Amino acid sequence: MEVRKVERISKALSDPSRILILKQLRQKEDCLYCHEIADFIDLAQPSISHHVKQLADADLIVVEKEGRNVKYKLNQAILNEYVDFLNTLKV
Amino acid sequence: MEVRKVERISKALSDPSRILILKQLRQKEDCLYCHEIADFIDLAQPSISHHVKQLADADLIVVEKEGRNVKYKLNQAILNEYVDFLNTLKV
């Protein structure tokens, strides 16, 4: 995995709100609706939108439109690649 | 692993210079001297010092003084804990 990609994913993972979103995604069995995020993150709507965008830009989540709503899924493949990279750092 | 800790490690990993330091640490068989960093990172000495501090504060590297010199080693245990956390995000 390229340094740029590692950097972007790490940056996406370096904020408590975004970590929480990923954790809740896991709790919800890998399918979270945008409006559900407001239930566990106390931020204004544009801020939540911003955080979701960071995760999407890092390819950590896949965004699916469902009419007015937006649904998120974890991108396991990217997470696996990131973990693989981290493992190559070990001796 | 706590969200705070994940945040701090991710932040440490979210800079190209710091990623490079960890990669070179691996190349050097897990034992890098401070002055060697200047060979592959084109930044002023205080900047390198700053980056190394971020890695140390995140516990990603262990710092050992050797007289005038400083030696770094990867903290594999923390990296493992971080990887374990990332794996819990998967379904």
Added chain:
DNA sequence: CAAATACATCGAAACATTTCAATATATCAA
């Protein structure tokens, strides 16, 4: 179609990070 709902984008304020020159500290060498 009009109003309501869900989400995104813009612009600006507040805050954090990165970078370097200058300076400090600690150790080694003569």
Added chain:
DNA sequence: TTGATATATTGAAATGTTTCGATGTATTTG
């Protein structure tokens, strides 16, 4: 002990991130 070397700290400029109010854009519902 004096000078040289290795690294850390300080302070400030430049840049990036986070946050929100205001507003824009789809989509659904009445």
